[in-house]
Amino acid sequence: MNKVYVVLGPTCSGKTSVALDLCRSMDGEIVSADSRQIYKYMDIGTGKFPFGEHNVNIKIWGYDLVVPGKYFSVVDYVNFAVKKVKEILKDGRKVFIVGGTGFYIDVLTGRQQIFKYEPNFVLREQLENKSVEELLSYLKSINSNKTLNIDTKNKVRLIRAIEKELTKKSNDTSLVSLLNNVNFKFIGLQSDRGFLYNKVDGWVNWIWENGLIEEVKGLINNGYKETHQMKGLIYKDAVDFLDGKTFVQEAIQRTKFDLHGYVRRQQTWFKKNDQIKWFDIKDKKLSENVQNFVLLS
Numbered sequence: 372m373n374k375v376y377v378v379l380g381p382t383c384s385g386k387t388s389v390a391l392d393l394c395r396s397m398d399g400e401i402v403s404a405d406s407r408q409i410y411k412y413m414d415i416g417t418g419k420f421p422f423g424e425h426n427v428n429i430k431i432w433g434y435d436l437v438v439p440g441k442y443f444s445v446v447d448y449v450n451f452a453v454k455k456v457k458e459i460l461k462d463g464r465k466v467f468i469v470g471g472t473g474f475y476i477d478v479l480t481g482r483q484q485i486f487k488y489e490p491n492f493v494l495r496e497q498l499e500n501k502s503v504e505e506l507l508s509y510l511k512s513i514n515s516n517k518t519l520n521i522d523t524k525n526k527v528r529l530i531r532a533i534e535k536e537l538t539k540k541s542n543d544t545s546l547v548s549l550l551n552n553v554n555f556k557f558i559g560l561q562s563d564r565g566f567l568y569n570k571v572d573g574w575v576n577w578i579w580e581n582g583l584i585e586e587v588k589g590l591i592n593n594g595y596k597e598t599h600q601m602k603g604l605i606y607k608d609a610v611d612f613l614d615g616k617t618f619v620q621e622a623i624q625r626t627k628f629d630l631h632g633y634v635r636r637q638q639t640w641f642k643k644n645d646q647i648k649w650f651d652i653k654d655k656k657l658s659e660n661v662q663n664f665v666l667l668s
Contacts, residue, residue, distance in 0.1 A: 372552050372553065372554045373460050373552060373553050373554065374465075374553075374554050374555075374556055374668070375456060375460075375466045375467075375468060375550070375553050375554070375555050375556070376393070376465065376466065376467050376468070376555075376556045376558060376665060377404075377467075377468045377469075377476060377480065377555055377556065377557045377558065378390045378393075378467055378468070378469045378558045378560070379404075379469075379470065379471060379473070379476055379557065379558070379559055379560070379641060379647070380471060380559055380560035380561055380637070380641070380652075381471060381560075381561070381567060381633075381634040381637040381638055381641075382418070382471055382567075382571060382630055382633055382634055382637065383418075383567060383570040383571045383574050383630075383634075384471075384560040384561065384562070384567065384570070384652055385421070385560055385652050385657075386469050386470065386471065386560055387401075387418075387420070387421050387469055388421045389558075389560060389657070389658060389661055390467045390469040391421075391429050392658050392661075392662070393465075393467055393661065393662060393665060394429040394465070394467060395429065396662060397465050397662075397665065398464050398465065399429075399459075399464055399465035399466065399467050400429065400430040400431075400432065400459045400464055400465075400466065400467070401429060401430065401431040401432065401433075401467050401468075401469050402431075402432045402433050402452050402455050402456060402459075402466060402467070402468045402469070403431060403432065403433030403434055403468075403469055403470055404433070404448075404452070404468050404469060404470030404471075404472055404475040404476050404479065405417065405433070405469075405470040405471060405472050405475070406448070406472040406474075406475060407472075407600070407603070407604070408433065408434050408470075409433060409434070409435070409436040409437060409443055409448070410435070410436075410437060410438065410439050410441075410600055411435040411436075411437065411438050411439070412438070412439065412586070412589065412590055412593065412595070413439065413586070413590070413600060413606070414586065415578050415581070415582050415583050415586045416578060416583055416586060416587070416604075416605040416606050416609070417605075418574070418578075419431075419434055432451075432452075432455045433448075433451070433452065433455070433470075436451065438595070439590065439595040439598040439600040439601065440595060440597075440598035440599070440600070444531075445474060445475060445478050445485060446485070448475055448478075448479070449475075449478055449479050452468070452475075452479050453479070453550055456468075456550060456553070457550070465665075468480075471637050473637065473640035473641060474520075474640075477644075479550075480550075480555045481550075482644065485535075491534050491537070494533075494534055494537065495530055495534065498530045498533060498534075499530070503523075503524060503526050503529065506526065506529040506530060506533065507523050507529060509533060510529055510532055510533050510536070513533070513536050513537070514536050522636060526599075527599045527603075555646075556648075556664075556665070556668050557644060557646050557647040557648060558647070558648055558650065558661060558664065558665075559641060559647040559648065559649040559650065560649075560650055560652050560657075561638070561649050561650070561651060561652065562651055562652045562653050564631075564634065564635070564638075566652075566653060567634050568627075568631050568634070571627060571630045571631060571634060572627050575605075575623060575626050575627050575630065576623070578605070579619070579623055579626075583605070583609055584609060584612070584613070587601075587606060587609040587610060587613065588613065590606075591610070591613070596610065604626075604629055604630065604633060605626050605629075605630075608622040608623070608625045608626045608629075609622065648664060650664075
């Protein structure tokens with residue numbers, strides 16, 4: 372049975388750096404599991420490369436799949452990822468799935484089932500005019516348990532959850548892991564929240580000083596300002612700054628605060644998976660310990 376390694380953890384835990392080290396020493400390739408890194412032209416604000424390390428000779432699949440605003444569901448992601456995993460395994464290389472989007476990871480590895488459905492763009496347009504509170508109330512009315520597994524403050528996620536409930540039919544086929552004969556090994560990177568918050572804050576300072584604003588200006592000039600990606604983490608604060616709604620330090624602090632909350636949500640999600648082997652990122656032997664785990668597992 373083929374082994375596929377999943378390197379996961381909260382934002383700024385060093386997942387990509389650890390995975391790149393593993394690939395270099397073990398002839399591997401990376402399949403990204405990040406719902407923000409699938410978008411083209413959004414590199415700096417999504418952390419595609421560790422602290423601007425663009426000269427990476429390792430193949431990373433799952434970046435730049437669609438333009439901002441383009442519909443791309445978890446089903447689309449799983450279909451893409453499964454194809455790449457099979458290709459890499461066929462070539463005799465190791466596969467490292469790397470990311471912090473727990474939903475992507477759980478569906479890809481078969482830990483969570485979803486239902487295939489076609490996007491309902493008319494419904495989406497109607498729901499866009501509703502507030503987050505209205506959407507949450509409506510979602511609870513059609514499925515009281517649905518809000519347990521999504522960010523209830525995220526309007527896009529709420530709309531998608533409602534859409535799924537209203538369009539799901541009894542004869543739908545559930546989408547389980549499409550990877551047969553694969554044994555998934557979960558590698559989790561963690562530390563105490565104070566340490567992670569400091570890592571987040573340092574990274575936020577770095578991206579604001581190293582091209583985030585230029586990247587956002589380019590996205591705006593290319594007509595992507597009104598896409599929901601530009602209203603999400605990091606990009607919304609940069610847009611508000613460019614629009615003169617906030618001062619730079621206020622925008623930076625908002626970004627840090629929002630990412631702290633995102634870290635907490637990621638940690639809560641990953642706690643549900645008791646198959647994860649956790650490693651403390653403060654450990655000086657982190658890379659060695661992870662490599663030993665891969666070699667011995």
